[in-house]
Amino acid sequence: MTTTWGVAETAGRIAAGELTAVQAVEACLDAIDSRNPELNAFSVVLADRARAEAATRDDAAAPLGPLHGVPxxxxxxxxxxxxVTTFGGKANTTPAAADSEVVRRLRAAGAVIVGKTSMPEFGAWPYTEPRSLGPARNPWDPAxxxxxxxxxxxxxxxSGMVPTGIGGDGGGSIRIPASYCGLFxxxxxRGRVSTAPNPHLWWALGVIGPLTRSVLDSALVYDVIRGSHDGDRFHAAETGSFVEAASREPGRLRIGWTVKPTSKGVRPHPLHVQAVEDTARLLTELGHDVRQVDAGLPDPAAAFVPQFFAGIRTEADAVEHYERLEPSxxxxxxxxxxVRPRVIEWALRQTERVSAKANRVFDEYDVLLTPVTANRPPKVGVLEGANALTAALRSTPAIAYTALWNVTGNPAAAVPCGLGPDGLPLSVQLVGRLDDEPTLLSLSAQLEAARPWPLVSGARGTTGDA
Incomplete structure (x- = not known):
């Protein structure tokens, strides 16, 4: 096995008998041994457990599901x-008694869990620099x-250590690292994927989903994990198969584009403006009706900030050793x-108002095209010495285009569009109507076919003009 294989190819080769689950896991463990010491992606590597789990997959009389044997x-x-569910810190010490609902569904579909990955404590910031583990590093440039x-x-x-991994997004936390690392x-x-055993993640803000190298790989994982649970606070409307959506033409769409951020005082990097403009031209060439718009998007701060603080306070109240939390x-x-219960309920009402205003753009357009972030990937150490306020200020350029859609609940995707002259990935954001992931998947797959992106850091392919 080569670690450039994604979800679909790994699963397909295992199903065809060309590869065993044990071989797939061993290849990933070899890649982790080789690359993780420099890049610091994993907080825990479950090598022995993964080998044993893979062996049970190989011994099964029939495949468990579409992710059979996939690490x-x-x-x-x-x-x-x-x-231990660390949330990126040292404040918990007791191992979890059961898998979360998402992990349970992955295992039921045949996946093999190889380890857990690093995050900033509680996911509070858009840069992964936890004191407990040290900074994770971008595989395109570890600086x-x-x-x-x-x-x-x-x-x-x-970096090719695994075909896919599960992330979470409460203000851009899937899309921002996807854009910085050249992933889809x-x-x-909101409500598409169960957050159980938690009824919600930071109230209306947080969702769970995969990061992948291809659109099809993302659709495959989503078709396994999507679906709400009785205990979830939020429930999404039903849609058809994501795999089918990623495999069909999107048709002629009305696409609006803008590079205006919702955060005041933020300017997008010229490379990100160019990436949006280049993508708009490509979409026009693909037959879509593409126009620059003044979307009049609202600032989401009134709804976002109370839920941000409420999320931190809720998770901090639940840890075993509060005193071990990071100072920030x-x-x-x-x-x-x-942020008392009444304030949270007020913030949720503000969420509805912000959503209604933001979604007016979809009265005229099927998809909105924007940058993912205003800034290029900063050097490691962006949070060094930062207190909560300075960390928030340093985070603003990263979430200036993403946080709004956590407040509204709309689906939104980071779609790679090649490499910049600095050797780091470029990306654009596609935002869809409420409950319309299928359109985003179809359109993203069309862009992927027209402008292929490098699959693994260091694997230079056709990168487009952006």
Whole structure:
């Protein structure tokens, strides 16, 4: 096996008898041994357990499901039975008694869990630099951050350590590291994927999903993990198969584009403006009706900020050793003293108002095209010495285009569009109507076919003009 194989190819080769699950896992463990010491993606490597789990897959009388034998990494905020759920820190010490619902569904589909991946504590920042583990590093240039908060997952996938990994997105935390690391990262519709055993992740903000090297790989994983649970606070409307959506032409779409961020005082990097403009031209060539728009998108801060503080306070209240939390997290906890239950309910009402205003753009357009982030991937150490307030300020350029869609709940995807002259990936964001992941998958797959992107860091392919 080569670690450039993604989910579909790995599963297909195992199903065809060309590869065993044990061989797939061993290849990933070899890649982790080779690349993780430099890149620091994994917080825990479950080598022996993964080998044993893979052996049971090979011994099975029939494939368990579409991910039979596929090695997968799990972000630290998700429970894996027998592992401490650290949330990127040292404040918990007791192993989880059971898998989270997402991990349970992955195993039921035949996947093999090879380890857990690094994140900033509680996923509070869009850069993966936890004090407990040290910074994760971008595989395209280890001097730079991979982003966050699903930074460890992004590094593991982009470097070829695993075919895919599970991340989470509460303000851009799938899309930001996907864009910095050259991956496809779809933030699903709120309520699409169960957050059990938690009823929600940071109230209306947080969702769970994979980071992958291809659109089809993402669709395959989503068709396994999607679906809500009775205990979930949010439930998405039913859609058809994501794999089918990723495999069909999107038809002629009305696509609006803008490079105006929702955060005041933020300017997009010229390379990101160029990437959007180049993608708009390509979409026009592909037959879509593409127009620059003044979308009038609202600033989501009034809804986002209370839920951010409430999320940190809720998770901090639940850890076993509060005193072991990082200083910036303890400070954020104190700063959020005002976020009482009434404030949270007020913030959720603001969420509805922000969503109604933002979704007016879809009265005229099927998809909105924007940058993913305003900034290029910063150098490692962007959070060094930062307290909660300075960390928030340094995070603003990264979330200036993404956080709005966590507030509204709309699906949104980071789609690679090659490499910049600095050797780091470029990406654009596609935002869809509520509950319309299928259109984003179809359109993203069309872009992927027209402008293929490098699959693994160091594997230079056709990168497009951006």
């Amino acid at each position: 997968i990494a799990i972000k630290e905020e998700n429970d894996v039975e027998g592992c 730079h951050t991979p982003g966050g908060s699903s930074g460890g997952t992004a590094v593991a996938v982009a 990262g779809l933030k699903p519709q 997290i303890r400070q954020a906890y104190r700063l959020g003293f005002w």
